[in-house]
Amino acid sequence: MDLSQYAELFLAESREHLSACNQLLLEWERNPAALQPVGGLFRAVHTIKGMAATMGYGRVADLAHRMENLLDQLRRGGKTPSDEIIQLLFRATDALEKSVTVAVAGRERDADLSVLEAIDDAALQFRPAAQPSGLARLRPEPAPAPADEPSSSAPQVSADATKSGPTRAVHVVIRPEAPLKGGRAMLVLKKAERFGAVHRLQPPSAAFESDDFDGRLEFELETSAAPSDIEQALRGAGDVERVVVGAAAIDEAVITTGEIPVTGAPNPAGGAGGGARSRHIRVDLRRLDTLMDLIGELVTERGRLNDLAARWIGRGGDPEIDDVAIQISRLSADLQNEIIQARMTPVWQVFDRFPRLVRDVGRQLGKQVSFRVEGKEIELDREILDELGDPLVHLLRNAVDHGIEPPAERKRLKKNPEGEIVLAAVRERSSVAISISDDGRGIDRAKILEKAKREGVVGPHVESLSDDQLLRVLARPGFSTAEAVTSVSGRGVGIDVAMTRIRALGGSIEIRTQAGKGTAFVLRLPVTLAIVRALIAAVGQERYALPLTYVAETVEYGTTPTTTMEGRDAIVLRDRVVPLVDLRKLLGTNGAAASPPPRRPVIVLEMGERRVGIVVDGMLSQQEIVVKGFDAPQGTLPVFSGATIMGDGVPALILDAAGLV
Amino acid sequence: MIDGSLVSARLLVFRVGTLAWAAEVDQVREILPRLPTTRIPGAPPVVAGLVNVRGTLVTVVEGWRALAPTETSQPRPPEDAGSTLILEVASGNGTKDGSGKKLVGFTVDEVIDMVAVGDTTLEDRGGLPGVDPTLVRAVGRRNRPGGAGGGAGGGGESGKDLFIVLDLAALLGPVLTT
Numbered sequence: 001m002d003l004s005q006y007a008e009l010f011l012a013e014s015r016e017h018l019s020a021c022n023q024l025l026l027e028w029e030r031n032p033a034a035l036q037p038v039g040g041l042f043r044a045v046h047t048i049k050g051m052a053a054t055m056g057y058g059r060v061a062d063l064a065h066r067m068e069n070l071l072d073q074l075r076r077g078g079k080t081p082s083d084e085i086i087q088l089l090f091r092a093t094d095a096l097e098k099s100v101t102v103a104v105a106g107r108e109r110d111a112d113l114s115v116l117e118a119i120d121d122a123a124l125q126f127r128p129a130a131q132p133s134g135l136a137r138l139r140p141e142p143a144p145a146p147a148d149e150p151s152s153s154a155p156q157v158s159a160d161a162t163k164s165g166p167t168r169a170v171h172v173v174i175r176p177e178a179p180l181k182g183g184r185a186m187l188v189l190k191k192a193e194r195f196g197a198v199h200r201l202q203p204p205s206a207a208f209e210s211d212d213f214d215g216r217l218e219f220e221l222e223t224s225a226a227p228s229d230i231e232q233a234l235r236g237a238g239d240v241e242r243v244v245v246g247a248a249a250i251d252e253a254v255i256t257t258g259e260i261p262v263t264g265a266p267n268p269a270g271g272a273g274g275g276a277r278s279r280h281i282r283v284d285l286r287r288l289d290t291l292m293d294l295i296g297e298l299v300t301e302r303g304r305l306n307d308l309a310a311r312w313i314g315r316g317g318d319p320e321i322d323d324v325a326i327q328i329s330r331l332s333a334d335l336q337n338e339i340i341q342a343r344m345t346p347v348w349q350v351f352d353r354f355p356r357l358v359r360d361v362g363r364q365l366g367k368q369v370s371f372r373v374e375g376k377e378i379e380l381d382r383e384i385l386d387e388l389g390d391p392l393v394h395l396l397r398n399a400v401d402h403g404i405e406p407p408a409e410r411k412r413l414k415k416n417p418e419g420e421i422v423l424a425a426v427r428e429r430s431s432v433a434i435s436i437s438d439d440g441r442g443i444d445r446a447k448i449l450e451k452a453k454r455e456g457v458v459g460p461h462v463e464s465l466s467d468d469q470l471l472r473v474l475a476r477p478g479f480s481t482a483e484a485v486t487s488v489s490g491r492g493v494g495i496d497v498a499m500t501r502i503r504a505l506g507g508s509i510e511i512r513t514q515a516g517k518g519t520a521f522v523l524r525l526p527v528t529l530a531i532v533r534a535l536i537a538a539v540g541q542e543r544y545a546l547p548l549t550y551v552a553e554t555v556e557y558g559t560t561p562t563t564t565m566e567g568r569d570a571i572v573l574r575d576r577v578v579p580l581v582d583l584r585k586l587l588g589t590n591g592a593a594a595s596p597p598p599r600r601p602v603i604v605l606e607m608g609e610r611r612v613g614i615v616v617d618g619m620l621s622q623q624e625i626v627v628k629g630f631d632a633p634q635g636t637l638p639v640f641s642g643a644t645i646m647g648d649g650v651p652a653l654i655l656d657a658a659g660l661v
Numbered sequence: 662m663i664d665g666s667l668v669s670a671r672l673l674v675f676r677v678g679t680l681a682w683a684a685e686v687d688q689v690r691e692i693l694p695r696l697p698t699t700r701i702p703g704a705p706p707v708v709a710g711l712v713n714v715r716g717t718l719v720t721v722v723e724g725w726r727a728l729a730p731t732e733t734s735q736p737r738p739p740e741d742a743g744s745t746l747i748l749e750v751a752s753g754n755g756t757k758d759g760s761g762k763k764l765v766g767f768t769v770d771e772v773i774d775m776v777a778v779g780d781t782t783l784e785d786r787g788g789l790p791g792v793d794p795t796l797v798r799a800v801g802r803r804n805r806p807g808g809a810g811g812g813a814g815g816g817g818e819s820g821k822d823l824f825i826v827l828d829l830a831a832l833l834g835p836v837l838t839t
Binding site: 028293294296297300542586587588589628629630631632633634635636637639640643645649650652653 | 697699700701702703704705708710711712713716717718719720763765818833836837
């Protein structure tokens, strides 16, 4: 069978499991006494091993197998691992990730397996010396075998009971009035683990500590012990209201296939006791893109149909056509909505790699950092999310590097030696705000101002920099590479890069900083790139679309006081001076049309603190437009974020607020 | 030198200005009438604008500005005459779908003929008066009179039967690179 078509799927699946490994390792590193991470790690690595073997990636499977071996020893030993071991597991996870990538690229030979020796040494060291079964475990196992899950003796239970056996679904309910439900649940888990491996724990043990934990937990227990024995043992945890031990319905093989969606094998017969299986499928992104394009065309044609229906009825045609047109409008709107939803992806898909990143940078720089992620479930269009990774990496690195002070300095300042960085996503009206905030030293405005003056970025009479001006100074390419800033705060490395990328997505960046208290960057992004509401403006004979996301208001030119600002025309709007951009001049439509109408509308765009008034000839309509990219030829003004097709089938360019403000 | 890739090519011959030009049929996605274009501010004059080809936005290059800029004194045909060729050209920096090809429109005054290279003689003739030699891959001669040559009087050697095989990448590449 040709497996190459599954390579991409294998890569995607493996990355998810590797991401889980990193999360679990971080958890374990923070709390080495925890029991839960090792089980999860074991399962993730085991799954990768099985998939790699199926794909014929021998070296990947071998590496995974040896890691699994070490994890098995650790899990069985139940001892708190040394930091050395955890660091080794981080390195091993990295090696596994690299080997997966090169294997998929067809260069499996290039996989660097130098970490293997250390893994094997560690596994030997952890092998419970007195137990012959330990030696047996070291026998070379056939890598792809799915059935080498735990099989050994914990001291308290007879060897027979823990033998790799069937898996039972277990439901436990802690008494609602119990004071420490989380602690009880943990005890239940520990007791269960004496019988055998615990799988599919719901909720994850990390959630036990949460206030929301309602005292209900479910898991699958791999054991051949009698249900009554299990129930009795679990009740021993105390405050247990109910224990249900399901029939031994699923065997190991089924669990394994269930975890490898490559085969997509459904749980036979609905899988008694297996709980609800995830009802998701993987869809190639290109397919979603195509769907999006098609619905875009449909929306355009819908507009034409409506026009046609109106004309037809006007000429005495059958009014029933109007009903049909309305129905088709409604259906296509629903369809469009569904397709947009299908493209939405929770931000954790990108955020999940950051805890590891922050930890690595922190260790490297000798900073202590606690990293928190909020709003993981917030969704963004896949295309936006994909573009977001790099800017966030820049900003997070900066926060660790330049925001958080070294522990000694923090102590001296009577701050917690461990700095805090929070990455939070919040849904706003039609956008999503993502903030990266630290409780570090903040940016020294005075120093930046001084430097900005010296370089002529601001005039010599400027007394202080607002947040907005500060960002503009920092985001100047190369501004921060100079010594003074690097030693002061160093912000700006990559800020111009991050800013460019975010703006290209139609988003904005804001900065808030307070000396000694910390710095926050707020990125605002549209939820979807695909379809936006826009104002259609007329400029000369031409039409341009302006997304409503950043439209603050519209006024009429001439009805507000005018002035000039830095040599540009401006209007005064509620005591604020708003500079104007005349689209006729900017876009060079001057000669193309008769003189402009006397009363021209001004569309005020607002992005963060910045505002600009766009002078157009007229406003034609407000409508949903399908955003499309185009190959901008050389020389194209950098003020367009794309183009759309109007109801008459003719393209119109979309003005980019970020490029105008 | 005539490059080898042309030996078995089929060519679409079209007229822009007073000369006949040709492009490999494999590079021509379709031939459409002239479409309403939307001007792209800032783009060079050789770019006519954006057109909508069944939902895909395609940048269109104005053929006569690209190939016959010196003939501006000649009367131009009305804007809606002629055809738009939708061409597929290799692009250096690749495209979104990774194919490395871009679609670009190219307006011509008239589509004349389709010829197989076997029926014609390709010559290496770099230096044609008034033609940028970097755009010329070869010069061809159609065996039959007709087409643009119309009633050229049966003179097979008539200059009107000459056509220039265009190097589309050289012509359009610089315009499209941003």
